[in-house]
Every structure is written in C-alpha cells, then in structure tokens.
Amino acid sequence: MKFKRLLIATGLSVFAATSVMASSVPHAEPWTAKEWLDAKRSMPQGDIDKGKLLAEQGYCYSCHGVEGNNPTQSTPSLAGQNAVYTYKMLSDYKSGRFYVDHKSHVMVHLMQYYDQQQMADIAAYYAAQPLPHGEYISKDVEVDPTIIRLVAKGDTSRMIVPCASCHGAHGEGGMNETPALTGMSPRMFIRQMNAYKDGTRHNDVNSGMAQFTKDLTDEEIQALADYYAQLKPRGAQ
Incomplete structure (x- = not known):
C-alpha cells in the first residue's frame, strides 16, 4: 500500500514535471558492449504476477493500453516484447540514456522509483502477453x-x-x-x-x-x- 501511495504521488508529480527543463534529466554515456553485457547478466529473474501488480499500481495502462496493447499511435504497445528489451528500455530511461523528446521526461522521472527487480518484473509481465497485430493498418495493403x-x-x-x-x-x-x-x-x-x-x-x-x-x-x-x-x-x- 505504501508503494501504491508513492506511485500515485509520483504520477501526479510526473505530469507536473513535463514543464521541467531537460537539464534535470540524468545523464549516462552510451552503452559499450561490455557494459551492456554486464548489465544483462545482472538482470534479475522477473516475476510475472508481481510485474502485473506493479503495472496496475503504476497506471501503465493509461499510456500503454490494457495488458500493454495500445490501440493508439501516441505511445508504444508493450505486449509481447522481449523481456530483456523492455528491461533495457526501462533502465535506459532511468539512467537518461534514452531521452528522445520532452515526453521522455515522464518515463525518466518515473523510473527513478523502480529498482532492477521491479523493472525485471514489469518486463516479464509484458513479455507474457500476446503480440498485437492488425490494429493500425488496412488488411488489403499491398507490400512493395x-x-x-x-x-x-x-x-x-x-x-x-x-x-x-x-x-x-x-x-x-x-x-x-x-x-x-x-x-x-x-x-x-x-x-x-x-x-x-x-x-x-x-x-x-x-x-x-x-x-x-x-x-x-x-x-x-x-x-x-x-x-x-x-x-x-x-x-x-
């Protein structure tokens, strides 16, 4: 319950943080192959049930859709993504390695409240969901x-x-x-x-x-x- 209250408070502060300048974003140098291999080896084993609870308490569905399947094109779907990929992306937000535009500040800010185990749990939960398809394009499209x-x-x-x-x-x-x-x-x-x-x-x-x-x-x-x-x-x- 304490963690849930923290996330609610965090969520409110995150939306306020969108007006904060990018200079407050943490900074990390791009990955070297060795650094990423070491980080990958230290990735905890994710727990799907705990990841589901974290995703619900963190209101991830408000941006990424129910069970990580987002029917809009504003934010990515997470359903079915490789757990290591999702874990890496969450880690990249946390470190500031991934910051494409001002919207990234929301994720950068949120990830400061999650540890490696929690990020691995969330990644495991979304990896367990089926990949979406057919949401965005007409079925009769011809591919070059x-x-x-x-x-x-x-x-x-x-x-x-x-x-x-x-x-x-x-x-x-x-x-x-x-x-x-x-x-x-x-x-x-x-x-x-x-x-x-x-x-x-x-x-x-x-x-x-x-x-x-x-x-x-x-x-x-x-x-x-x-x-x-x-x-x-x-x-x-």
Whole structure:
C-alpha cells in the first residue's frame, strides 16, 4: 500500500514535471558492449504476477493500453516484447540514456522509483502477453516487393543487413534486447527510425541501429513501417 501511495504521488508529480527543463534529466554515456553485457547478466529473474501488480499500481495502462496493447499511435504497445528489451528500455530511461523528446521526461522521472527487480518484473509481465497485430493498418495493403527483399535480404550495396536477421522472419523479435516489430504502429516505427537516423536516439549498443538507418530513404522507412504494421506474429490467424 505504501508503494501504491508513492506511485500515485509520483504520477501526479510526473505530469507536473513535463514543464521541467531537460537539464534535470540524468545523464549516462552510451552503452559499450561490455557494459551492456554486464548489465544483462545482472538482470534479475522477473516475476510475472508481481510485474502485473506493479503495472496496475503504476497506471501503465493509461499510456500503454490494457495488458500493454495500445490501440493508439501516441505511445508504444508493450505486449509481447522481449523481456530483456523492455528491461533495457526501462533502465535506459532511468539512467537518461534514452531521452528522445520532452515526453521522455515522464518515463525518466518515473523510473527513478523502480529498482532492477521491479523493472525485471514489469518486463516479464509484458513479455507474457500476446503480440498485437492488425490494429493500425488496412488488411488489403499491398507490400512493395523491394521492401520484402530489404527485410529478408538487406542491401549489400549500402551495407544494410536484413531486418529479419535480428528482428525475426515474422518481426517477432530476436534474442535478448532485439525488439519485436510486428504490429508496431507506423507512427511509432517512423518516429524511432528517424531518431536513430538523426542521432537523437543513441541507446543502441555500438550504434547497431543507427548505422543501418542512416542510408534508408524516407520512403523506405514509411514502407517498412507499413510492412511491420500489417505483419502477423508467427502462429497468429
């Protein structure tokens, strides 16, 4: 109950904090491969039931939807995301490594009240939920064959590796911190790809995403966004 009261008070202060200047955001240098590997090894085992309670008490659904499935395009869905990825993102907010725009201040502020175990619990809860799909795009959308080739084969002329090699053939996400892309809202996909491209997002270890997005055109990013929005997770009907 004490923790719940703390979260309620925190939630109220968070919305007030949106007017606070970004200079109050904690700062951490981008991950090195060794630092992230060490952090990943120390990630606690998450508890799904405890994570569900934390998500409910923290009112996560108010921004990310019931069970992490957000039908809007304003904030990301968390359902079905790899637990290590979600844990890393929460850690990145806590440290200030992930701060794309003023809206990030809400998450940066909130994460100061969570420890590693609680972040792992929340990540485990959302990982246990099914991936969303079909929320954002018409079912009769036609996918450009060149985009399917980019996803499956990459583009050697621009040193772009296949998206599927890390994010899975069905966009279901890869090992560890590689996120699922299937069912992601196009607006969210484009926003994050552009943030990688212009350097405002730099929490990818060794610039793993930034190096591939810099040579993508705006048209390709839009087409990739549409492709993943309509893609069904493996085994979905």
